[in-house]
Amino acid sequence: HFLEMEFVAGQSLRKLIEEEGPQTPERATSLTLHIAEGLSAAHMAGILHRDLKPDNVMLTHLGVPKITDFGLAKRVVIDPNPASVTEVVGTPPFMAPELFQQLPATPASDVYALGVCYFYLLTARLPFAAPVLADLIHQVTHSPLPSLRREFPQIPLEMCECLQQMLSKAGRFSAAF
Numbered sequence: 001h002f003l004e005m006e007f008v009a010g011q012s013l014r015k016l017i018e019e020e021g022p023q024t025p026e027r028a029t030s031l032t033l034h035i036a037e038g039l040s041a042a043h044m045a046g047i048l049h050r051d052l053k054p055d056n057v058m059l060t061h062l063g064v065p066k067i068t069d070f071g072l073a074k075r076v077v078i079d080p081n082p083a084s085v086t087e088v089v090g091t092p093p094f095m096a097p098e099l100f101q102q103l104p105a106t107p108a109s110d111v112y113a114l115g116v117c118y119f120y121l122l123t124a125r126l127p128f129a130a131p132v133l134a135d136l137i138h139q140v141t142h143s144p145l146p147s148l149r150r151e152f153p154q155i156p157l158e159m160c161e162c163l164q165q166m167l168s169k170a171g172r173f174s175a176a177f
Contacts, residue, residue: 008066013054013117017124025155028121031065035114038067043107050105052113053094054120092133093126097141097169115166122148122155127167141169 013031017023023031035057042049049056049067056069090099096112099105119127127146128139145167148160 006066008058008060008068010059010061013057013059013065013121016059017054017120022124022152023121025122025159028118029159031059031121032114032118034065035067035117036111038065039110039114042067043110048105048107049110049113051090051094052110052117053091054117057117092136092140093129095140100137100141111166115163118163118166119148122159122163123152 011019022028035052039049039052051069052067056067058066058068060066090105090113094113094116096105096109099109116127119125128136128143130136130139145164148155148163149157
């Protein structure tokens with residue numbers, strides 16, 4: 001078995017933010033919408049990415065985002081009684097709260113990671129960050145999302161509300177595919 005992917009001659013979203021800093025709300029939203037389209041195509045094919053992050057989104061020379069590195073991707077089989085999950089995969093700052101509770105990944109888990117990417121595009125920082133993994137896990141699973149409107153009043157309310165929904169903890173711990 002092997003994985004074949006398109007070569008994208010460009011830069012990652014992480015590199016874009018390192019070089020240019022936070023993107024305008026319009027640009028961040030446009031990039032996020034394009035990434036969401038790619039994620040939707042994967043989900044419609046029954047594939048979860050499980051490691052969506054700025055390093056795994058490349059921008060073509062025309063600025064079109066392309067999702068890369070499906071190395072942790074998993075074909076989803078719907079099982080009403082999933083076995084206990086012991087494997088946790090992904091990059092901790094981008095992992096949905098339920099993944100730290102060892103619940104199976106779902107499309108909602110990928111949407112959460114997309115929300116973290118959107119937050120990063122808008123602010124050039126992560127919503128939750130801690131030097132110790134246990135502290136990060138506690139923040140992701142228990143702390144409220146930082147108020148974007150307070151720190152970044154230039155971000156329109158509608159975008160903040162969309163981000164709030166993408167990163168919501170409500171109902172996540174009982175989520176199934």
